[in-house]
Each structure stands twice: as C-alpha cells, then as structure tokens.
Amino acid sequence: MTNTPDTRPDARAVTRLYARLVVSDGPRAIDFYRTALGAEEIERYTDPEGRIVHAMLRLGGAVIAVKDADDGDPAPDSLGGSPVIMALDVSDADAVAEAMLRGGATVVYPVADQHYGQRGGRLADPFGHLWMISQPIEELTPEEIQARTTDLFT
Incomplete structure (x- = not known):
C-alpha cells in the first residue's frame, strides 16, 4: 500500500452557513428585518396557503433565512424563547437598536460601552429571536480583552 496524498475534495467542506429563523408571522418578520x-x-417560497416555507434575506454581507412556524418547526415564542443569539456587527449600534425598538423589539441588555472594546447590547425581536448588536469603539488585543474580562469577574 502506497502512502499517496488524498486529492479528493473534502466531503466535509462547508460551502455555506446561514441561520434559519422560524417565526410566527413570516411576512411581518420580513417587514421587521427590512x-x-x-x-x-432575495427569494421567497410559500405553500398553497401562503405560509412562507423559505425566504432568504441579505443583511449587509450576510444572509439569513426566514420561515413560518409549523408542526415540525416551532417558533421561539411558542417555546418560551430561544437559546441562540444572533451577533450583528453594525456601524451604529444605537441607531440599529432604536430601529429595532420602533419595530417592536425589546431590550434584554441596553446598548452601552463594553469592556471588550465594543458598544453594544442585546435585543429580542418581536418573534423571540435574540440579537446582540455591537460596533467597535476601541481596538484591543486579545490579551487586553482577557485582562479586562478577568478584572470584571474578580
């Protein structure tokens, strides 16, 4: 048996990753995110009753999918919330938070300057999904962030 390198494409290679947000009212959610x-x-597909089975949205350089809840895919508001937090880097965290609040989001953690060099906070959208909104306010090394984090917990 020879020891030749395997030149086949890696079957485990990730070609795309996006969040798929299940919501209780797809059209309203898309309007909120817009x-x-x-x-x-970018695209929307519906079942015969008009429920969204898949809609793709572009947010800056990222994409997310949205679909209406059904028996197989419950929305967070029917489960008492979501353990997943969408992290959204923006140019103005205060402006994005205000726009989300106007659309019906609620504050989990208010937007404030954070020890890790970001200004940000956490909001829950009207459909139960959590969003961490942040913008850079200072450039820190990983060591500086770790030292500040250690100080925070001691």
Missing part, C-alpha cells in the same frame, strides 16, 4: 436592519429579500 425596516429595522435594512434587510433585502
């Missing part, structure tokens, strides 16, 4: 986050709808 108005609050500047999302652009």
